[in-house]
Every structure is written in C-alpha cells, then in structure tokens.
Amino acid sequence: MKFSYLLPACLFASAATFSHAEPIWQDFSITGLYGENYKLTPKEEQTTVTFEYAAKVKYGDLFAFADRTNSGGKSDTYFEVSPRLSLGAVSGKKLEAGPIKDVLIATTWEGGEDMNNYLYGVGVDLDIPHFQYAQLNFYRAANDIQKDDWQMTFSYGVPFKISNEDFLFDGFVDWSTKVKNDKVAHDSELNWTSQLKWNAGKHISPSTRLYLGVEYSHWISKYGVPGKDENNVSALVKYHF
Template sequence: MKFQTILVTAICSAAMSAACAQPVWQDFSITGLHGDDYKVGPEKRDVITLEYAAGLTWGDAFFFIDHSRYNQTDEKDNYFELAPRLSLSYVTGQKLSYGPIRDVYLASTWESGSDFDNYVYGIGFGLTIPYFKYADINLYRANNETTKDDWMTTVTYGVPLTVAGQDFLFDGFADWSSKESDHAAELNWTSQWKWNAGKLISPNTRLYLGIEYSYWINKFGIRNVDEKNVSALVKYHF
C-alpha cells in the first residue's frame, strides 16, 4: 500500500473514531436538488444530499453523500466524500496562525463512487476573512484509481448576508485539478444562493430555499465538456 493511502486511511480512521467524542460544534443537513442541464449522463436529475460537518479538538471533518436519480432512465447511484483534517496546532501544541491564516492542517479526502475510490492528501489552511462565515483552502495530491494521479486545489467558503431583516447565505466550493496525459485540467465551481425561509417559522429554524449553480469546465477531465447547470434547492439544517 502506498504511503499516501496509509496516511489518508489513518486520518479517516481518526475521524471515524472521533465520532464517539463530543464535537466542539457540528451541523447536519439534508438537501434536495432538481436540475435539467447536467452533462455526462442524463440531463435531468434529482439529487438528495446528506451532509455532516464538525469541529473537533484535533481538527475538523466533513462528510456528504449524494443520492442521484435520473428521471429519463429510472437509474440511481450514490457518491460520497469523507474529508477529515488534522490540526497541526493541536499536534505541535503551538498556535500556527499568521495574518488571515487561522490554522494549518494535514488534509485528506476519500472520494468514492460506484466503480472507484480515490485517496487525496495534502495540506490545508483555515482562513479568517472579514464578512466570511468560513473560508478554507486545501492543496492536494490525488491518488486516483481509474485515471492518472493529479494535483488538486479545493476552496470552500460561506458568506452570510442580511437584507431587509431576511437572512441569506452564499456558499460553495471550487475544485481545480491538473491536466495529465489521460485527462484535461478541470474546474468545478459549485455555489448556492439561498434564503432562510425557516426564520418565518422560528428564529432558530434553518430551512433554505434557493438555487445551486454548477459551473464545471472539462467535467470529469473530459475536454470541452462544460456544465452550466442551475438546480432548484431546498435545504434543512437539523
């Protein structure tokens, strides 16, 4: 087994064992999406996404699973990612912060679909930026099962807004991966624009309505396959 696979497995194992520990904070949500302009496969899809994020004494962890149903064929599939990060401030006992950098992490992700498992490892940075609820950047090397290994960068962010007493949230991620001999470089910028309609029910209810926009250049590394898909969104945080 390669060193990077051992590293990712060790961090993922730590994340799973930490599920029994009391998190510093945690968030669980379910999202329903409907889009009509997906690329690679059926254009029309319904997607249910379960997400869990947690801050832990030793770092943080994020997990999601997408359950997709294809309207034209009645087919369905699942895809998930588990992304734990180990805080180097926690490991060293020293606060590793400078300027906008809040902390430095050993970062990893396990990506799994119906016919592949990719293991991604690298270094991550937690950022403190004015007006942002959160911002992170991870720099990775990907150990891919079905394509050549490549380099990746992932940026995640969330920006809350209040307009006329109503709460909005603009959040999402951008994934970039490098060109290799068997695939093109790709960029996937997926963002959500949503309004917290739950505030009309009670101050602490988070029920979001909005849209998700996926702008994906060279989807899955396939040259000139570009996705520009808008999906209707409903998201509830427990």
C-alpha cells in the same frame, strides 16, 4: 505497503478518532436539488438528495456528504469523507500569519460506483472579512487510474442580510491538473459550485433553519472530459436538523 493502500487506513483511523471526540459543534442537513442542464448524465434532467454532516472537534474538523442522484430512471450514489487534523491544536501553538488562522493536514476519500479516489495534502483556515468560514486545501490524488494528479479546493460561506431577511452564499471551487497516461486522458478541470439560499425557516420559528434557493454549477471539462462543460442552475431546498 503502497501509499495508495496506506492512505485509506489513515483516513479510517482519522474518522475513528473524530467519532470518539466530543464535538465543539456539529451540523446535519438534507438538501433536495432539481436541474435540467446536467452533462454526462443519462438525461439532462437530474434530481439529487444530499446528506451532509460537518463537525468541529478539539484537534480538527470533519466534513462528509453523500449524493443520491436520479437521472433518466438511473440512480447513483457518490460520497466524500474529509477529516482534517489541526497542527496548531496538536502542537499547542498558534500557527497564525496574516489571514491564516491555522494549518491542517487535509485528507479526503471520494467514493462511488467502481471508483475510489484518495486525496492527501495540507490545508489552511483563513480569516477573511465578512466570511463565516474560508478553507483552502492543496491535495495530491492517490488512485490506480490517474498519476501525479494535483487538486486545489477552496470552500467558503458568506452570510448577509437584505432588510430583515437572512441569506447565505456558500460553495466550493475545485481545480485539478491535467493528466495523461496509458489508462486515461484527464483534462484539467475547474468546478465552481455555489448556492444562494434564503432562510425561510426563521418565519416558522427562530430555531428553524429551512433554506430555499438555487445552486449554480460551472464545471469546465467535467470529470476531466475535454469539451464537456456544464452550466446548470438547480432549484434547492435545504433543512438543517
């Protein structure tokens, strides 16, 4: 069996294991975005509705999201499912060293119209002062188009206060290698997408988490296309259930 077929089976098995595990914590949210400077879309204007789910369980964590986009009257759906397995929890040993809190097996399934991309590798949880969370994952991609494609992903969240108001600065940085073969030329790309959000919900009730803010996307060689650089600011509304 080819590894590119085995990896999806492992992802499904991991997701099934997580679905039967009692979450230590979990979070579900819906985000609405509107921006006017997107690249490689039917129009520069685009609206996006994002459904996100995150959970921590005994043996790891899970993050998943689905984007439903509309640009120029054309709609599309893209999703990612990212289960990670904690080697510290499985072994019963503390895998800590310096800022590293844990070491994990990291996997991701990226899917959309006529595309599937499977990532596998290793991740670490980091303990950085003032960060709510910080994760660094190193992946290799497995698909039928790109060969020997490597990716690094850093995700983070930094809460802070200004006077009595609560803010959150979070996001991710993706970097992938350049790939060239008979099927496709894929340039090295860097995608830094960040959100700056104000918790307006606390003024409704202490438990309401309604965020207003902006998302900034700085994407060099978007989708690996040379010269297609995106710098886009989107208005943002996000609600956590």
